Amino acid sequence: MTLAVSFPKSGQLLAQLHVVSCPRLATRCISTTRVCEKNLRAGQHKITNNRSKPLTYEQAQPPYKIGVTKSWNSWNTSSLYEEKERTSETTVEDVFIRKFMLGTFHNLMLSEVIIKRRQNLIVICGLMYRGIAPRKMYFLQGYTEELLSCLLKRPVRVELQTVESRKDMIFKWI
Known part of the structure; x- marks a missing residue:
């Protein structure tokens, strides 16, 4: 079960709470970053405004x-x-x-x-x-x-x- 909370003033901040069957792990499963979104731009060339590169x-x-x-x-x-x-x-x-x-x-x-x-x-x-x-x-x-x-x-x-x-x-x- 996943509970997602988003804050309307800062749309980029997303907190996720994962409910785990083990109570010891439930205290450590709060994620403030989105792991699913990988940085696909790493190692690639930056696009210029006038496409001159x-x-x-x-x-x-x-x-x-x-x-x-x-x-x-x-x-x-x-x-x-x-x-x-x-x-x-x-x-x-x-x-x-x-x-x-x-x-x-x-x-x-x-x-x-x-x-x-x-x-x-x-x-x-x-x-x-x-x-x-x-x-x-x-x-x-x-x-x-x-x-x-x-x-x-x-x-x-x-x-x-x-x-x-x-x-x-x-x-x-x-």
């Missing part, structure tokens, strides 16, 4: 679909149960790789940098704007692979896809 496909997805239509930005197994040896090192390496990629391909990366770890191999993926000559892009890709392989002491492969214009990445405006 562009969103990519990944940004437009709600956070509860991260395992369904959206993917994780780092794929590693070092944070699993009883894997305590390289957890912090992997996190620091991921941050370093992201900053290195954004610095090397300055103002050219259009998506998040995806880092996949497959055994000893690190695969770095991303979408890039086709704003420089192909020869320069291939040089930067080889430079990134060689330098990160030497610094991280494991093979690194960079897989980049190019996009004709920046407007091709816009999924919707909010």
Whole structure:
């Protein structure tokens, strides 16, 4: 049995009293917040008045679909149960790789940098704007692979896809 009391002056305040068969629990079952109403706006972008903020496909997805239509930005197994040896090192390496990629391909990366770890191999993926000559892009890709392989002491492969214009990445405006 639930008894709901609302106060007319402040429409947001709602007190609920749950009658429980156990008398000891009946004293603790007063709720002043509405548990049923979940905050569905957490982790989502705020809508602007004139819809001038562009969103990519990944940004437009709600956070509860991260395992369904959206993917994780780092794929590693070092944070699993009883894997305590390289957890912090992997996190620091991921941050370093992201900053290195954004610095090397300055103002050219259009998506998040995806880092996949497959055994000893690190695969770095991303979408890039086709704003420089192909020869320069291939040089930067080889430079990134060689330098990160030497610094991280494991093979690194960079897989980049190019996009004709920046407007091709816009999924919707909010």
